Amino acid sequence: MKLSMLKKTVGVAAFILGVSGQVVPAAAERPDDGMILKYQKTFEGKTVAFVPVTMGWDLTQGWMAAVERDAERLGYSVTIRDSNYSVDAGAQAISQLINEKPDIIIVQNADMQAYVKLIQRAMGAGINVIQMNMKTPVNSDAFVGGDWYGVGVETAKEAARLCGAGTSGKIALIQGPVTAPPNQLGVAGVNDALVDYPDVKLVATQAADWDASKAHSIASTIIKQHDDLCGFIGLWDNMDVGIAAAIREAGKQEQIKLVSTGGGNKDLGCTNVESGAFSSYVKVDTREQAKVLASTIQVLLQTQPEPGSQPFAVYTENQILTPDTVAPTSCWSVDQIKAGN
Amino acid sequence: MKSGRDAILSLNQEQMVIAISAVLFVLFSILLDGFFRISNLLSLLQSVSILGILAIGMAVVVIGRGIDLTMVAVMVFSTGWSFTLFAGGMQVEVALLLGLLLAVAFGAINGFLIAYVEIPAIFATLAMATVISGLGRFALVSSENIFISGDVGWFASLGAGAIAAVPMPVLLFLVISCIAFVALRLTRYGAFVYAIGDNPLASRNSGMPIRPMTVLMYSLASLVAFCAGLIMAMTVSSVNTKLASSTMVYDIILVVVIGGIGLAGGKGSIRNVISGTVLIGLLLNGLTIMNVDYSAQNIIKSLILLLAIIVDSLLNPRDEQTAQQGDI
Numbered sequence: 001m002k003l004s005m006l007k008k009t010v011g012v013a014a015f016i017l018g019v020s021g022q023v024v025p026a027a028a029e030r031p032d033d034g035m036i037l038k039y040q041k042t043f044e045g046k047t048v049a050f051v052p053v054t055m056g057w058d059l060t061q062g063w064m065a066a067v068e069r070d071a072e073r074l075g076y077s078v079t080i081r082d083s084n085y086s087v088d089a090g091a092q093a094i095s096q097l098i099n100e101k102p103d104i105i106i107v108q109n110a111d112m113q114a115y116v117k118l119i120q121r122a123m124g125a126g127i128n129v130i131q132m133n134m135k136t137p138v139n140s141d142a143f144v145g146g147d148w149y150g151v152g153v154e155t156a157k158e159a160a161r162l163c164g165a166g167t168s169g170k171i172a173l174i175q176g177p178v179t180a181p182p183n184q185l186g187v188a189g190v191n192d193a194l195v196d197y198p199d200v201k202l203v204a205t206q207a208a209d210w211d212a213s214k215a216h217s218i219a220s221t222i223i224k225q226h227d228d229l230c231g232f233i234g235l236w237d238n239m240d241v242g243i244a245a246a247i248r249e250a251g252k253q254e255q256i257k258l259v260s261t262g263g264g265n266k267d268l269g270c271t272n273v274e275s276g277a278f279s280s281y282v283k284v285d286t287r288e289q290a291k292v293l294a295s296t297i298q299v300l301l302q303t304q305p306e307p308g309s310q311p312f313a314v315y316t317e318n319q320i321l322t323p324d325t326v327a328p329t330s331c332w333s334v335d336q337i338k339a340g341n
Numbered sequence: 342m343k344s345g346r347d348a349i350l351s352l353n354q355e356q357m358v359i360a361i362s363a364v365l366f367v368l369f370s371i372l373l374d375g376f377f378r379i380s381n382l383l384s385l386l387q388s389v390s391i392l393g394i395l396a397i398g399m400a401v402v403v404i405g406r407g408i409d410l411t412m413v414a415v416m417v418f419s420t421g422w423s424f425t426l427f428a429g430g431m432q433v434e435v436a437l438l439l440g441l442l443l444a445v446a447f448g449a450i451n452g453f454l455i456a457y458v459e460i461p462a463i464f465a466t467l468a469m470a471t472v473i474s475g476l477g478r479f480a481l482v483s484s485e486n487i488f489i490s491g492d493v494g495w496f497a498s499l500g501a502g503a504i505a506a507v508p509m510p511v512l513l514f515l516v517i518s519c520i521a522f523v524a525l526r527l528t529r530y531g532a533f534v535y536a537i538g539d540n541p542l543a544s545r546n547s548g549m550p551i552r553p554m555t556v557l558m559y560s561l562a563s564l565v566a567f568c569a570g571l572i573m574a575m576t577v578s579s580v581n582t583k584l585a586s587s588t589m590v591y592d593i594i595l596v597v598v599i600g601g602i603g604l605a606g607g608k609g610s611i612r613n614v615i616s617g618t619v620l621i622g623l624l625l626n627g628l629t630i631m632n633v634d635y636s637a638q639n640i641i642k643s644l645i646l647l648l649a650i651i652v653d654s655l656l657n658p659r660d661e662q663t664a665q666q667g668d669i
Binding site for chain 2: 178204207211218222225
């Protein structure tokens with residue numbers, strides 16, 4: 001009786017310590033449900049490495065906030081090798097990591113080809129590879145990310161909905177750098193989807209290099225050029241705030257609709273949807289991706305599959321937010337993800 | 342004799358830019374529906390006003406026989422820092438003042454390295470641009486794009502307002518142009534800048550404070566960069582620090598050079614900057630109206646610029662008299 005009480009107390013204490021990020025004391029014998037003890041041990045000493053395009057985005061910061069939270073709770077370590085937009089630096093980092101043999105390498109591909117060979121080499125060296133947000137034609141152990149083509153299709157459908165009967169049907173597309181793969185896929189999605197809407201006319205397609213200021217200049221010229229313009233499609237909220245500013249300046253908030261897309265950052269996404277600056281917003285939720293990534297790491301560290309033997313993917317859902325459907329919890333901030341919300 | 346010759350040479354280039362601009366203007370007005378409208382012409386000017394303002398800062402430095410490759414980095418990280426502080430709850434005036442002081446400090450460091458440590462301007466500012474970007478990413482801003490969501494009071498009108506239908510950025514471009522014109526042409530310091538650019542050794546021998554003047558020039562360029570950054574931030578309610586690693590600084594140099602300010606220093610004026618800015622604005626606006634494909638736009642832009650440079654070098658062949666160290 002006494003012994004079992006003691007066990008219980010120690011168990012509860014161990015549980016509390018475990019939850020608050022402490023390693024379970026060696027002496028503690030918590031009740032084993034057949035998995036928990038194994039689970040807790042699995043992550044010790046494991047390393048996960050991440051090679052992002054840049055850590056300057058809320059996107060990558062959000063992902064790592066969730067992963068680092070998990071790492072601290074479970075006891076694996078995370079290293080980040082920022083390639084800062086350089087494919088060379090990224091390739092260098094991956095090669096270096098292959099020598100260091102972490103358990104998992106997470107690669108945020110800058111494009112569809114650059115890291116193909118390296119991903120194969122890493123898997124050949126026995127390292128599990130997760131590809132984030134942009135997939136190469138090679139399947140690695142896991143892919144987590146958005147479906148960029150689908151995002152383009154959704155934005156075009158939204159624009160077609162907003163610029164249907166009773167409007168001029170004229171829309172303009174402001175894209176990012178023409179060579180960036182997420183942009184290319186998005187533009188392809190927009191063009192393919194618009195085929196179904198013969199009344200909607202794409203009167204201008206211009207590239208603003210993901211820069212709000214450039215988008216602003218281009219958008220104001222287009223607005224002046226097409227008096228009866230009905231809407232803009234922008235392919236990234238960070239850039240699209242420039243389009244919103246141009247519409248505001250022209251005093252045409254009522255007439256010109258802006259369909260934007262992004263990761264759902266509170267300041268950029270929801271704030272602009274709530275204010276009506278974005279008439280519709282296709283959210284590729286970073287917070288959700290971050291959670292899926294953290295879970296994927298857990299799964300791979302536990303199952304340790306032969307690299308590349310059982311590839312799977314989790315494509316995040318594209319959600320559409322409008323001023324009517326946006327809720328206080330629709331968006332996130334990096335701090336909230338860090339805090340686990 | 343020489344200054345007279347130089348004046349004629351630089352006039353030729355300026356005239357040429359104005360001629361090309363005029364041809365484009367007439368062509369666009371005839372061929373492009375909706376080009377020749379006041380609203381479009383104002384938006385044309387607005388789209389290049391930030392570039393123009395930056396080019397004024399650059400022009401002052403170039404006339405003084407220098408070059409400032411840090412301008413874009415200073416612009417985005419000083420304003421980016423200000424708005425990061427603002428987002429953290431600081432009063433907007435205080436945050437902007439701190440950003441401004443930081444910008445001027447960066448400029449002063451540039452000037453110090455060039456004037457006192459005697460590192461060539463192109464290397465000193467090239468290195469400093471990397472230092473500023475690195476420091477910025479590391480310590481000043483947390484994310485690449487800083488979105489300004491709070492209420493910034495009257496500062497908002499700097500980017501979005503208009504007086505008599507003329508957008509504020511255009512007015513500010515003109516105001517800053519006037520200030521720079523007066524400072525360069527009508528003050529002693531302006532004369533010093535030209536003298537230093539024309540012949541640093543002679544200016545030094547005749548007792549001009551060329552070292553403090555160099556520090557002053559670079560500090561002013563950074564100050565101008567901060568103003569440009571503030572206007573840009575207020576226009577689009579965000580600061581894009583990624584511009585620091587873009588080719589924007591070359592666009593600024595291009596505006597300065599195409600307008601007719603020789604990189605060799607000592608010649609040119611604010612008028613050159615304005616004509617260079619207008620030419621770029623015409624190109625950007627016309628090509629956007631024509632909905633020209635991005636890559637084709639780049640080709641057309643670079644061909645017209647190349648043409649301007651070729652015609653210029655035919656009109657003003659380089660010889661030993663005009664070619665100087667620092668010519669690119």
